[in-house]
Every structure is written in C-alpha cells, then in structure tokens.
Amino acid sequence: MKKINLVKGMSEVLPAELKQYEYLSDMINDISKTYGYRRIKTPLLHKKEAVNDFGDNNFCFKDEEQEEICLRPSGSIPLIQTIVYNKLYLDPHLPLKFSYLDNIYKYYPSHIEGERETLEYGFECFGEDSSYLNAELILMATRILYFIGLDKVSVRMKNISKRSLSSLKGTLLKYKVDIEDDNSITNSDNLFSDFIFEIDVTYKNKKHLVAKGGGHTNIVKSLGNKNHQSVGFSFNIDKMVDLMNKLNLFPDMSDQFDFYVFSEDNSGLFSANFVSLLLRDVGLRVDVCYTGISEVEAIKKARRKNIPYAIIVGESFEENEEVEIINVFKDNKSNIRLEDLINGITHESEEKH
Amino acid sequence: MKKINLVKGMSEVLPAELKQYEYLSDMINDISKTYGYRRIKTPLLHKKEAVNDFGDNNFCFKDEEQEEICLRPSGSIPLIQTIVYNKLYLDPHLPLKFSYLDNIYKYYPSHIEGERETLEYGFECFGEDSSYLNAELILMATRILYFIGLDKVSVRMKNISKRSLSSLKGTLLKYKVDIEDDNSITNSDNLFSDFIFEIDVTYKNKKHLVAKGGGHTNIVKSLGNKNHQSVGFSFNIDKMVDLMNKLNLFPDMSDQFDFYVFSEDNSGLFSANFVSLLLRDVGLRVDVCYTGISEVEAIKKARRKNIPYAIIVGESFEENEEVEIINVFKDNKSNIRLEDLINGITHESEEKH
Numbered sequence: 001m002k003k004i005n006l007v008k009g010m011s012e013v014l015p016a017e018l019k020q021y022e023y024l025s026d027m028i029n030d031i032s033k034t035y036g037y038r039r040i041k042t043p044l045l046h047k048k049e050a051v052n053d054f055g056d057n058n059f060c061f062k063d064e065e066q067e068e069i070c071l072r073p074s075g076s077i078p079l080i081q082t083i084v085y086n087k088l089y090l091d092p093h094l095p096l097k098f099s100y101l102d103n104i105y106k107y108y109p110s111h112i113e114g115e116r117e118t119l120e121y122g123f124e125c126f127g128e129d130s131s132y133l134n135a136e137l138i139l140m141a142t143r144i145l146y147f148i149g150l151d152k153v154s155v156r157m158k159n160i161s162k163r164s165l166s167s168l169k170g171t172l173l174k175y176k177v178d179i180e181d182d183n184s185i186t187n188s189d190n191l192f193s194d195f196i197f198e199i200d201v202t203y204k205n206k207k208h209l210v211a212k213g214g215g216h217t218n219i220v221k222s223l224g225n226k227n228h229q230s231v232g233f234s235f236n237i238d239k240m241v242d243l244m245n246k247l248n249l250f251p252d253m254s255d256q257f258d259f260y261v262f263s264e265d266n267s268g269l270f271s272a273n274f275v276s277l278l279l280r281d282v283g284l285r286v287d288v289c290y291t292g293i294s295e296v297e298a299i300k301k302a303r304r305k306n307i308p309y310a311i312i313v314g315e316s317f318e319e320n321e322e323v324e325i326i327n328v329f330k331d332n333k334s335n336i337r338l339e340d341l342i343n344g345i346t347h348e349s350e351e352k353h
Numbered sequence: 354m355k356k357i358n359l360v361k362g363m364s365e366v367l368p369a370e371l372k373q374y375e376y377l378s379d380m381i382n383d384i385s386k387t388y389g390y391r392r393i394k395t396p397l398l399h400k401k402e403a404v405n406d407f408g409d410n411n412f413c414f415k416d417e418e419q420e421e422i423c424l425r426p427s428g429s430i431p432l433i434q435t436i437v438y439n440k441l442y443l444d445p446h447l448p449l450k451f452s453y454l455d456n457i458y459k460y461y462p463s464h465i466e467g468e469r470e471t472l473e474y475g476f477e478c479f480g481e482d483s484s485y486l487n488a489e490l491i492l493m494a495t496r497i498l499y500f501i502g503l504d505k506v507s508v509r510m511k512n513i514s515k516r517s518l519s520s521l522k523g524t525l526l527k528y529k530v531d532i533e534d535d536n537s538i539t540n541s542d543n544l545f546s547d548f549i550f551e552i553d554v555t556y557k558n559k560k561h562l563v564a565k566g567g568g569h570t571n572i573v574k575s576l577g578n579k580n581h582q583s584v585g586f587s588f589n590i591d592k593m594v595d596l597m598n599k600l601n602l603f604p605d606m607s608d609q610f611d612f613y614v615f616s617e618d619n620s621g622l623f624s625a626n627f628v629s630l631l632l633r634d635v636g637l638r639v640d641v642c643y644t645g646i647s648e649v650e651a652i653k654k655a656r657r658k659n660i661p662y663a664i665i666v667g668e669s670f671e672e673n674e675e676v677e678i679i680n681v682f683k684d685n686k687s688n689i690r691l692e693d694l695i696n697g698i699t700h701e702s703e704e705k706h
C-alpha cells in the first residue's frame with residue numbers, strides 16, 4: 001500500500017475525539033456569551049509583514065508569486081487587526097468583546113520538538129481601560145474552568161509596565177482569586193504589554209498551563225491606534241481536552257442508532273430504504289441493510305452494533321403498511337403500522353420538549 | 354494608520370455572519386447524523402505528492418526545509434486517506450459513513466479570479482457497493498436542502514464508467530427524484546470515477562450549483578486499495594448561506610443582553626460586577642457598566658442597546674441584598690432581593706425544559 005506520511009504535526013481528528021472538542025467549545029461558547037463575547041473567524045493566511053513583529057517560529061513561506069505569507073500565528077493579532085482596520089471601535093458601545101476558536105500554527109523543523117498546530121479558544125476585550133474589566137476577563141476564565149470541572153485553578157501574573165496592578169489584584173482578591181506574582185512568565189512572542197497572566201490547573205500535584213493572556217496595547221499601537229487598549233487571553237483547548245479525559249469529565253457521547261431496518265429479500269429493499277427515510281425525517285437515527293438479510297443475521301448485527309430495535313419491512317408493508325418491530329435484546333416482536341410508530345415517536349419527542 | 358492588505362481571498366467572518374454558518378452546519382449535522390454520518394476533522398497541510406494526482410491549482414509551497422506542502426485541496430482525499438491508512442475498513446460494519454466541515458484551498462494568482470478558500474460540508478460513504486446506498490447519498494443531499502428551505506432542487510448526472518446507472522436512477526425515480534443526464538459536468542480535479550452528479554437550487558429562474566459528488570473509487574485505488582469503493586459529495590456552504598440570505602431562510606439570531614447592570618457611583622462597582630457574575634452563573638446574558646453612571650444615563654444606554662431590563666446595585670444591596678430592577682421600555686421599577694430574582698429565573702428556565 002502506498003503510504004504517504006502526513007506532514008509533521010498534522011493529523012486528522014476522529015469522531016469520538018472531535019465530539020469532545022465540540023462539547024468543550026460549546027460549553028465555553030455558552031458561558032462566554034453570558035459575558036457578551038461574540039465569535040469571529042479569523043483569516044488563515046497573513047502577509048508576513050503583518051505578523052512578523054510578533055512571534056518566533058512563525059510558519060512562513062513564499063507563494064508562487066513570491067509573496068511572503070504566514071499561517072495564522074495567533075488569534076489575537078488578526079482579531080485586533082480586524083477591529084482596527086474595520087474601525088469597529090467607532091461603535092458607541094465600548095468595550096467590544098470578541099472571541100475566536102481557531103488553530104494557530106508555528107514552524108518547527110522536523111528534528112525539533114514543538115506543536116505545529118494548536119487549537120485556541122481566545123477572547124479579546126477592546127476599547128476600555130478598567131481594572132474591573134480586566135478582573136472580569138480573568139474571572140471568566142476561572143469560572144469557565146470551574147463549570148467544566150477543572151476546578152483546581154491558580155493564576156500567576158507578571159507586571160511588564162510601570163502601572164501598578166494593585167487595583168486589579170485587589171478586585172480579584174475580593175472574588176477570592178488570589179494572584180501569585182511570577183516574574184518567570186515569558187513574553188517570547190512579544191504578544192503582551194502592560195501585564196501577562198497564566199492560569200494553571202493542578203492535576204496529580206502537578207500544575208498544567210491551560211490559559212495565557214494579558215494586555216495587548218502594543219499590538220493596537222503597532223497598527224497606529226494610540227487611543228485604545230485591548231486585553232485578552234486564550235485557552236489551549238488541546239491541553240484542556242487532555243486533562244478532562246484524565247479526570248473523566250466528558251459525559252457519554254456515543255452515537256447509537258435507534259433502529260436497524262432490513263428486509264429479508266432484495267425485492268423488499270426499496271421499502272426498507274423508504275421506511276428508513278421516513279423515520280430519519282422525524283429525527284431518528286436509522287441504520288439500514290442495503291442487501292436482503294435473514295432475521296437471525298439481522299438480530300446478530302443489531303446486537304453487535306448495540307442497536308436496541310430492529311424493524312423488518314416485508315410483505316405486510318406492501319399490503320397494509322405494517323412493519324414488524326423486534327426488541328433485539330429481549331428478543332420479542334410485534335406488528336405495528338408505520339404511521340402509528342411515527343406518530344408515537346413524534347408525540348413522545350414533543351412531550352420531552 | 355498602518356494598513357496592511359489581507360492576503361487575497363482571505364477574510365475574517367464577523368459574528369452575525371458566523372452565526373449563519375453555524376446555524377446551517379448544525380442543521381446539516383443534525384440531519385446527517387440520522388443517516389449515520391459522523392464528523393472527522395481532516396488535516397490542513399498535506400505532502401504535495403499525496404494530493405498532486407488530484408486537482409489543478411492546488412495551493413502549494415515549500416517549507417523552510419524545502420519540503421513541498423499543499424493546503425488541503427479537498428476534503429474527500431484526506432478523508433479517504435484517513436480510512437485507508439488507518440485501515441478503518443477492517444471494521445466489521447461497512448459501509449463507513451464520515452463527514453467533514455473544512456475549508457479547502459486553491460491557488461489563483463492575484464490577477465486571476467477564483468475562490469481561494471471555500472467552506473465545504475462533505476460526506477463520504479466507504480466500503481459498500483449498492484445502488485440503494487448511492488441513492489441514499491443523493492437523497493440525503495436533497496432532504497437536507499428541503500429541510501433548510503432550499504426546496505427547488507434538481508439533480509444532474511454523468512456516467513464516466515462502463516457500468517450502467519439505470520438501477521441507481523430507477524431507485525431515485527421511485528423517490529420522485531428525477532435525474533437529468535448532463536454530459537457537460539466536469540471532472541477537472543480528477544476527483545471522480547464511476548459517476549458524477551451535481552445538485553442545483555433554482556432561485557429567480559436561475560440554477561445555482563450547491564453540491565457536487567460521485568464515485569471516488571479512483572482515489573481509493575490510488576492508495577493501493579483495490580477492494581473498496583467510496584462515494585461522496587460536498588455542499589458548498591458559502592453558496593448555500595448566500596442563497597438562504599436571499600430567500601430569508603435564517604431565523605432571528607440577534608444576541609441581546611438580558612440585563613444591564615450598573616451602580617450610580619464608583620464605590621458600588623464591585624457589587625455591580627459581583628451581581629453580574631451571579632446572574633451569568635445561572636446563564637443570563639449580562640452587560641455591566643465598568644464605571645459609575647447615573648440612572649438616566651443607564652436607561653438611555655440600555656435602550657440604545659435594546660436591553661429590556663436594567664439593574665441598579667446601590668446601598669440597599671450592601672444592607673439587605675436588594676437590587677432595583679427597571680423595565681427600561683416601560684420605565685417602571687421595583688425592588689427585589691437578588692436571591693429571589695435568581696431563584697425566579699432558575700425556576701422559570703427549569704419549567705421551559
């Protein structure tokens with residue numbers, strides 16, 4: 001078999017794992033909406049000159065016209081660019097609160113370790129300077145972690161400006177968020193001015209970095225805007241999913257079928273597929289056998305796939321629209337008119353809502 | 354202001370538009386789940402040799418180590434590669450049904466027209482050869498379009514193999530899907546073997562191409578697997594969103610705040626922010642004023658932002674945890690204990706579910 005290696009650091013995400021990513025990002029989205037954050041999609045490709053002041057190891061290349069281009073090296077830079085270029089700050093209602101869920105890219109040659117692709121859920125709050133606002137941003141991060149179940153959280157901070165952080169720290173302390181000073185925090189990508197903070201989750205007595213943020217006034221200034229400030233942070237979603245798996249924080253998300261539909265001979269296949277379609281139209285998850293199959297075989301298959309009910313579509317469907325429904329684990333069966341089955345299901349799901 | 358042009362064909366998606374994309378992809382996801390499709394995320398970067406047999410105008414470049422790399426030129430190729438490389442076809446339950454929602458990239462120099470980035474929602478059904486299965490795939494596409502409201506749908510098809518399509522067409526005709534032969538359909542990216550189909554939506558007497566699919570046995574074979582066949586199609590999400598806007602098919606998705614919380618002087622700001630936090634913790638969308646503001650100003654602001662209720666947090670909050678709640682459009686107010694407000698809201702939302 002012709003096996004072509006994948007590009008280093010790029011891999012597919014299979015369904016079970018992708019659902020965990022979606023579960024986590026949906027939760028973050030729901031909570032951050034209550035704070036007024038609205039999601040933006042930032043562009044993938046950027047001119048090198050637009051991002052080169054920020055970040056080492058940017059993933060850059062020349063396109064066929066020799067233009068120097070970078071894969072998105074961070075979410076905050078394109079987000080702030082979007083705000084400044086489109087003059088969104090002229091909105092009478094500042095601050096602007098935006099979020100993004102995007103992959104960011106770094107280039108590490110094949111012999112050097114480092115994540116080339118990282119999924120970030122980031123937040124940016126633009127246009128107002130207030131210690132309450134800054135406190136709210138950090139507080140939101142800790143509330144999100146708490147609601148997810150990653151509740152052993154600690155926050156470290158470093159001041160990189162001349163302004164005192166005592167008012168911010170005092171506000172957070174009132175919310176019982178104790179900030180530890182940490183001068184070892186790096187600003188290697190030059191993404192921050194003002195202050196930087198990092199949030200750890202403790203698991204098995206070890207601290208795991210899950211979020212990093214701070215003031216981005218330098219990015220705003222680099223775009224020629226001297227009047228506004230911007231603060232933000234981003235979650236490292238990959239790390240959070242990893243910790244949530246270790247702590248068993250994901251609910252059961254298996255996607256079982258509701259029915260296994262079959263006919264015992266090929267002449268009934270159209271009807272079996274037709275019944276499947278009608279059941280899917282009312283929202284049921286239906287697996288269908290595309291060839292004729294005996295009842296014994298069908299029950300075996302349904303059991304192996306963990307599908308609770310099988311439906312035989314046979315001659316009585318042609319005659320009076322009846323199907324036979326089998327409880328595959330209890331092995332009992334009964335006849336029912338398709339219309340009654342569908343009405344029963346529709347009625348049941350209406351009661352649930 | 355330092356304005357750096359964006360890379361051609363790359364742009365940000367602002368919140369109102371992004372929500373439309375999410376609404377549409379959620380609907381497609383919900384419906385395709387009932388057919389057994391499960392979503393995969395395909396890698397962004399591919400070795401040029403892995404994709405070069407398929408597609409003109411692939412977006413290729415050399416990385417810093419002179420390795421030839423391409424941005425994802427299609428969703429179906431990496432998806433089929435994932436299945437073949439990971440030997441997912443050893444699963445006893447064929448066919449495998451996977452979907453993807455990914456951007457695909459093409460390279461057009463700056464003076465040539467063409468979409469560099471397109472969002473595709475694609476489906477791939479791997480490992481079983483049946484005209485019922487092929488019919489189901491096309492039927493699912495038309496059902497999805499019907500449920501979305503794009504219901505003036507027609508399907509065209511071209512045979513590019515020696516096998517007859519009469520059984521597939523006959524099955525579809527039983528479902529009242531009439532297939533028109535169209536030998537003008539192109540296979541420019543060499544993505545299809547067997548057959549190709551295209552689906553149009555008619556709007557204002559003009560047909561708009563929204564989906565393209567067919568047999569991918571050639572891709573499977575190119576990977577050295579001679580025993581399986583794969584069929585698939587993809588929706589062009591950008592075009593569908595465009596048509597849905599023209600036909601007014603999106604519901605109102607404005608994200609209004611529920612409450613505007615403020616205090617009349619700076620000494621009450623901590624309490625105002627604290628109240629906001631508690632309301633957000635029960636799922637309410639809360640906007641808060643980060644500086645002291647008069648009642649008149651606050652009501653004006655809330656009205657402009659279309660927020661129905663304002664909450665004053667003042668001295669009576671310190672004394673007995675009472676806040677004042679203002680109906681900003683009717684201009685009446687009343688006192689309520691915060692606990693009672695939160696309990697009332699929690700109770701109300703429980704009743705809804």
